[in-house]
Amino acid sequence: MKSTDIKNPDYFHKVVDCQWACPAHTPVPEYIRLIADQRYADAYMINWKSNVFPGILGRTCDRPCEPACRRGRVEESQAKPEPVAICRLKRVAADNKGEIESLLPPKAATKNGKRVACIGAGPASLTVARDLLPLGYEVHIFDGDKKGGGMIRTQIPRFRLPESVIDEEVNYILRYEPVTHFGERVESLKAFLAQGWDAVFVGTGAPRGRDLNLPGQKEAGKNIHIGIDWLSNVSFEHTDKIGKRVIVLGGGNTAMDCCRTSRRLGGEDVKVIVRSGFEEMKASPWEKEDAQHEGIPIINFLNPKEFTHENGKLTGVLFTKMGWVEKDGKRKLEPTGEPDVHYECDDVLMAVGQENAFPWIERDLGMTFDKWDVPVVDPVTMQSDIPNVFFGGDAAFGPKNIIWAVAHGHDAAVSIDLFLSKDDVKQRPPPGVSMMSTKMGIHEWAYDNDISLDLRYKVPLVEPDVALRNVKIEVEKGFDPLLGYKEAQRCLNCDVQTVFSADLCIECDACVDICPMDCITFTDNGEETDLRERLNAPAMNLTQDIYVADGLKTGRVMAKDEDVCLHCGLCAERCPTGAWDMQQFYLDITNAGCGAAPNAKREPAPAK
DSSP states (O other): OOOOOTTSHHHHHHHSHHHHHSTTOOOHHHHHHHHHTTOHHHHHHHHHHHHSOHHHHHHHOOOTHHHHOTHHHHOTTSSSOOOOOHHHHHHHHHHTOOOOGGGSOOOOSSOOSOEEEEESOSHHHHHHHHHHGGGTOEEEEEESSSSSOTHHHHTSOTTTSOHHHHHHHHHHHHTTOOEEEETOOOOOHHHHHTTOOSEEEEOOOOOEEOOOOOTTTTTTGGGEEEHHHHHHHHHTTSOOOOOSEEEEEOOSHHHHHHHHHHHHTTOSEEEEEOSSOTTTOSSOHHHHHHHHHTTOOEEOSEEEEEEEEETTEEEEEEEEEEEEEEETTEEEEEEOOOOOEEEEOSEEEEOSOEEOOOTTSOTTSSOOBOTTSOBOOOTTTOBOSSTTEEEOTHHHHSSOOHHHHHHHHHHHHHHHHHHHTTOOTTSOOOOEEEEEEOEEETTEESSOOOOOOOOOOOOOBOOHHHHTTOTTSOSBOOOOHHHHHHHHTTOOOTTEEEEEOGGGOOOOOHHHHHOTTOOEEEEOOOOHHHHHHHSSSOOOOTTSOEEEEOOOTTSOEEEEESSSOOOOOHHHHHOSSOOEEEEEEEEEOOOTTSSOOOOOOOSOOSOO
């Protein structure tokens, strides 16, 4: 194998598994150390720089970082290893930050003469506005609703996300004074483009819930509802009750929100009924757990066949039993042939998916649409076939989650800035990267390298009999500072990298002997497959690299498995020559303006 090029920003970025997995590439270990050091405002600002909505995401993020967390791979003694509660620690920073407006970047002193329109006021559009406004762009935001936030405000129940948190974080963006056109819906892109905008960003989400159009639906339609529309009506207080017997169709996060909201609006017998198996449901594991914790059963392998009714009133749903079968080497869901099953109910909420809806985009504009009738968008630049029209969030690639919308917004803002500066939007500016030694003495580091043996701490909840009485009572209390500190201690500081200097190594094997995970091997070089098998602990996770360094006096190589390294620093402590060093890697994502950043203090937290 060739010696590893550790100067490539992606190499150590990939080793910080949580940050690599986060679409917005938030520097997770850095803000967790700041939380442990009670520097909540600084931790908040690091989040605000990359993910824009720390308080919102600290409650609602889909957490792609947590399955990637190294902690979940190295707790071998635990029956169910669990990652650090990264998402809920983000909320700790938000809840305890105090006043942070003095840390926000200043408003633009002058305008640059460029007008950018954002259609939709959801997380993607707000991110574009947040990134471009301080650079002097005149940004206009259009939305049919009366307030900004998009699906954050309309589709996430208040018991998960209080409106005060939405208002606060949306207002951090509105303080940069975009021109808002709330309550104004764009009905024609052709007419809109004729207004002479320099660039247009479309962040209208996936606003249409899928319909089943089953027999009996028309006759019993009064009590059959599209899930996301129903949630919006609850959010805007147009709906405040539901029948006692409720069936929720669908297995995604929207279905979990629908069933839990139903329990708070009068549903006594609420069931979630899903076509697939429990493991195949699209809902996040914690969303399913939360529903079950509130006494809501999830019934699997039933496919809705017909809505039953009498005299125009819904009486129930008839289901076909489903099961997995193997066909042509593939597993498929098919009817089992068993008798149909009928469940009685008063109301049905259909949460079986969401779709993009672009009836307002004329098809003769020169924009290419794919086979699903969705505009074709470049996945890197977010640019459409009309050069000055960009997309992001659910409007670009279908329903995902808030953190993806934020990432799309950042990318689109970079592209808009490049495009309006007459630069090539495909030539992306590199991120900012720094490496800094954490060595402070012979055996002393600028970070706490002790490994906590604590199991993941549970977030305190409001008692169900209280929580279920009001749709606006927030269920999760969040970690208090003490619990936040204890959970932060579980972080393995994966951004503090082991950096090896072959020219200083005397191959004494002291690092090999002390490594608790058998990560380090000195051996003859070879092809990757062969080398992985010859390590002291074979490296079987092919998605994580091996750190290889040649230049040793014996002609051997140092090979280190990055996958299960604890970043404990024992190799560097034991090394008699200083061949090993612990260096903090910090990656600053590329933003519009190529590096303008909030005034967050960047000196590392001295302890954790």
